[in-house]
Amino acid sequence: MAAKPILQLALDYVDLAPALAMAQLLHKEVExxxxxxxxxxxxxxxxxxxxxxxxxxxxxxxxxxxPDVGGLEAKICFDAGADWMTVLGAAxxxxxxxxxxxxxxxxxxxxxxxxxxxxxxxxRAKEWRDIGVERMVYHRGWDEGNASRVWxxxxxxxxxxxxxxxxxxxxxxxxxxxxxxxxxxxxxxVFIIGRAIRGDADPIAAARRFxxxxxxxxx
Amino acid sequence: MAAKPILQLALDYVDLAPALAMAQLLHKEVExxxxxxxxxxxxxxxxxxxxxxxxxxxxxxxxxxxPDVGGLEAKICFDAGADWMTVLGAAxxxxxxxxxxxxxxxxxxxxxxxxxxxxxxxxRAKEWRDIGVERMVYHRGWDEGNASRVWxxxxxxxxxxxxxxxxxxxxxxxxxxxxxxxxxxxxxxVFIIGRAIRGDADPIAAARRFxxxxxxxxx
Numbered sequence: 283m284a285a286k287p288i289l290q291l292a293l294d295y296v297d298l299a300p301a302l303a304m305a306q307l308l309h310k311e312v313e314x315x316x317x318x319x320x321x322x323x324x325x326x327x328x329x330x331x332x333x334x335x336x337x338x339x340x341x342x343x344x345x346x347x348x349p350d351v352g353g354l355e356a357k358i359c360f361d362a363g364a365d366w367m368t369v370l371g372a373a374x375x376x377x378x379x380x381x382x383x384x385x386x387x388x389x390x391x392x393x394x395x396x397x398x399x400x401x402x403x404x405x406r407a408k409e410w411r412d413i414g415v416e417r418m419v420y421h422r423g424w425d426e427g428n429a430s431r432v433w434x435x436x437x438x439x440x441x442x443x444x445x446x447x448x449x450x451x452x453x454x455x456x457x458x459x460x461x462x463x464x465x466x467x468x469x470x471x472v473f474i475i476g477r478a479i480r481g482d483a484d485p486i487a488a489a490r491r492f493x494x495x496x497x498x499x500x501x
Numbered sequence: 502m503a504a505k506p507i508l509q510l511a512l513d514y515v516d517l518a519p520a521l522a523m524a525q526l527l528h529k530e531v532e533x534x535x536x537x538x539x540x541x542x543x544x545x546x547x548x549x550x551x552x553x554x555x556x557x558x559x560x561x562x563x564x565x566x567x568p569d570v571g572g573l574e575a576k577i578c579f580d581a582g583a584d585w586m587t588v589l590g591a592a593x594x595x596x597x598x599x600x601x602x603x604x605x606x607x608x609x610x611x612x613x614x615x616x617x618x619x620x621x622x623x624x625r626a627k628e629w630r631d632i633g634v635e636r637m638v639y640h641r642g643w644d645e646g647n648a649s650r651v652w653x654x655x656x657x658x659x660x661x662x663x664x665x666x667x668x669x670x671x672x673x674x675x676x677x678x679x680x681x682x683x684x685x686x687x688x689x690x691v692f693i694i695g696r697a698i699r700g701d702a703d704p705i706a707a708a709r710r711f712x713x714x715x716x717x718x719x720x
Contacts, residue, residue, distance in 0.1 A: 324546050
């Protein structure tokens with residue numbers, strides 16, 4: 283039986299100050315905190331190292347979506363204090379391999395494949411598993427979301443296949459509270475929630491509602 | 502007749518200080534300076550804004566290889582002082598469109614498609630042109646390069662087709678001085694050179710050799 287899903291807060295900001303304030307407010311309500319891709323570019327690894335210091339007990343994911351130079355990008359993320367980092371699924375296989383090897387050589391560090399923009403998921407998923415990759419962010423991207431793509435049964439089917447292949451799957455992208463139960467019965471590894479928590483008038487209460495909803499469906 | 506190719510220095514560093522020193526040393530020898538992808542993540546937009554101040558007369562490219570949230574990533578690059586920014590070819594079409602629109606609304610700003618990792622270039626190139634994209638970085642990625650991929654006639658053929666489609670093409674990836682003439686007769690828009698200049702014992706002399714070589718073949 284898989285573990286109960288982790289709740290991960292996505293810090294989707296382009297300025298460091300409000301991101302740090304939200305991390306400070308919520309870090310005791312979530313297991314993991316994600317430094318969103320635009321924030322990794324706006325503030326660089328200062329965002330990772332500062333959240334690391336403010337939130338010493340959280341898992342920290344640096345969502346750099348590395349497209350190339352995977353070993354080096356993994357190294358700068360881990361050196362800055364990240365536990366987890368992401369490589370873009372569209373990256374060359376060697377990029378995936380180099381980032382995976384960097385993580386494998388450092389206890390507690392892990393790399394994730396990030397699926398934004400990938401059209402041939404299952405074909406590539408086999409290549410990544412052959413390298414040894416075990417973790418994946420199944421992501422409905424922001425811009426894809428803007429084009430009104432919605433979560434559907436085909437997503438669930440794909441996620442189940444990926445789990446059968448041995449992947450621990452994080453889900454991300456426009457997930458509101460009412461979407462948690464959509465994944466009921468599936469061994470989701472991590473729920474990544476952004477706007478639905480930080481955009482709430484009471485983010486602490488919102489995080490607790492997500493926690494309760496996860497607890498309700500994954501006993 | 503196309504303009505003579507631009508010489509662009511790639512600052513491929515993960516620490517800001519040596520990148521700034523190299524920019525200071527070479528900014529009068531090149532037209533354009535690129536903030537490399539790992540540096541955009543290590544130092545964030547501080548790298549872009551500092552190079553902007555140190556090198557007011559150069560074109561500055563922020564090679565963020567945006568994989569999603571294209572409009573916002575373009576905005577933070579341009580706000581930081583970049584003239585050019587890149588979107589990953591593997592990004593969703595909406596990401597490309599949003600970054601393109603952000604650039605189009607700001608005089609002098611341009612977005613480039615960056616081809617690292619893309620397997621179906623020509624198919625996608627049509628989609629990007631339909632959006633209005635005119636610039637492209639034809640890139641042999643670092644990790645692909647490590648796997649000993651080399652520039653070949655198939656690359657030249659593809660680049661010529663892309664130029665015929667209306668693209669201004671930058672070329673990048675392991676280009677040494679002896680590779681400049683490989684592109685003779687092709688309207689290359691930008692030569693992006695990293696290691697072959699900054700790794701030279703005399704980077705100024707190396708940059709001048711590239712300039713002379715370009716001048717020799719593009720009269």
